[in-house]
Amino acid sequence: MESSRRDRKIKKRKRKKWFVILLILIVLILTALLYAVIEYRKGLKNSQNDSFLPHEKVEFQGVKDKERMNVLLLGVDARGNEKARADTIMIAQYNRKTKQAKIASIMRDSYVDIPGYGKNKINAAYAYGGPELLRKTIKENFDVDIAYFALVDFKGFTKAIDVAFPEGIEINVEKEMSKGIGVTLHPGVQRLHGNELLGYVRFRKDAESDFGRVRRQQEVVKRVMDEFISVRGIAKLPSVVGTIRPYILTNVGYKEVLPLLATFPGSDQKDISFFRIPIDGSFRDATYPQAGAVLEMDLAKNRQALKEFLK
Numbered sequence: 580m581e582s583s584r585r586d587r588k589i590k591k592r593k594r595k596k597w598f599v600i601l602l603i604l605i606v607l608i609l610t611a612l613l614y615a616v617i618e619y620r621k622g623l624k625n626s627q628n629d630s631f632l633p634h635e636k637v638e639f640q641g642v643k644d645k646e647r648m649n650v651l652l653l654g655v656d657a658r659g660n661e662k663a664r665a666d667t668i669m670i671a672q673y674n675r676k677t678k679q680a681k682i683a684s685i686m687r688d689s690y691v692d693i694p695g696y697g698k699n700k701i702n703a704a705y706a707y708g709g710p711e712l713l714r715k716t717i718k719e720n721f722d723v724d725i726a727y728f729a730l731v732d733f734k735g736f737t738k739a740i741d742v743a744f745p746e747g748i749e750i751n752v753e754k755e756m757s758k759g760i761g762v763t764l765h766p767g768v769q770r771l772h773g774n775e776l777l778g779y780v781r782f783r784k785d786a787e788s789d790f791g792r793v794r795r796q797q798e799v800v801k802r803v804m805d806e807f808i809s810v811r812g813i814a815k816l817p818s819v820v821g822t823i824r825p826y827i828l829t830n831v832g833y834k835e836v837l838p839l840l841a842t843f844p845g846s847d848q849k850d851i852s853f854f855r856i857p858i859d860g861s862f863r864d865a866t867y868p869q870a871g872a873v874l875e876m877d878l879a880k881n882r883q884a885l886k887e888f889l890k
Contacts, residue, residue, distance in 0.1 A: 638711050639830050641726035647889070648673045650831065651714060651728040652682075653705060654736070665705035665713065666733075666781070667796060670725060672889055682800060683854040683888060684793045690865065690873035691720045699870045721856070721882045723889060727831045735826020737773030740803070743819045747772045748802050750779060758784040797853045804851060854888045857881050 641649070654667030668685045687702035694715050696707050704716040710728040717723055740748065747770030757763040760778035764771075771779055780799050783792040861884075862876040 637709060637728075637730075637828060637830070639714060639726075639728050640711065641714055641728075642724040643726040644724065646674060646676050648675065648727065648835065649723070649725045649889070651710060651717070651725045653710060653713070653728065653730045654733060655705070655730065656733050663706065664700075664702040666702070668702060668713070669796075670717070670723065670889070679852070680804075681852045681854070681889060682797065683856060683885060684797060685717070685856045686789050686793055686874055688789060688872065688874045689857060690867070690870065690875045691716060691878075694719055697869075698867070700873055703870070720878060721885050723885060727829070727835070729827060729829040729831060731823075732826040733777055735823040737777050738826070739819050739823040740773040740776055742822045743803075744806060746770055748776055748799070748806065750776070750799070750802070752779065754785065756782040756784075758782075793855055797855075801851055801853070852888070854885070856885055858884050 641651075650671045650673075652667070652669040652671050653665045655663045655665055665687065668687060670683045670685070672681045672683075673679075674681075685701060687700060689701045690698060691701045691704075693699050693701075693704045693707060693712065695712075696703070701713070701716060701720075704713040708715075710730060714725050714728065717725060749768065750771050751768045752764050752766050752771075754766055755764065756778065760782050762775050762778040764775060764779060764782075776799060780796045781792065782795070783789055785791060787794070857874055857876040858881055861880045862874045864872065865875040866872050
């Protein structure tokens, strides 16, 4: 009898213990959600909507893959009604099964077939027909399916950096840079803020030209990702999203983003693999009347190399 009463007391204490733990978890989750909403709204309120990106629904007919999530990342300098060419073209891939992330940069002067327009630089496809035509161009030339896109106005990039990292991002500037970027950068290790960091990744007035720019773009992407997957970076994510929202156009929804936020920061596969098209030894400099100076590549070799990298 005494033993039975004691067992009931123990069970009651255990139930009470688990109830308290569950209650604490619920409070923590609700607090985190409330914090995220407040920070997002704060970022949205503080953001000046001076972007010229179109905010209507954009047609994008890529094929989805259950295992691999391919996103076309485009960086543009939107200026009113001017038909801008894509300044940055990347294919970002997240493998839901292996939790690995990859980024392939396609150099904007790559000479390709643009469906309905003939041969030209690949960045002209965006000016002719937006993200959808650029997706078709990549599919036709490289046989890669892309289901999602994210179009980012450079103004949003600078604002997001300043909100997320008010002390800047540490970069080793290898040489003096000023021509064509709106800022002057001096050599040495230093912390760059939004406009300076944008100037760093856009600089190409040297012997490396676009090759150096693509290298720096990938370097900055890695640095920013390393910062964001830290606890401090994740805490700032809601306000960053609120700040950048007016400067980004995308078809990536919450149901795609939330699993990434839940798995990637805690994954062992935090290193991002980088790639570049065209690959070394597969292209030559050429000039054509309708396109100007281009990179004429061995398309078959680059198509195979890109498919191997992504799959």
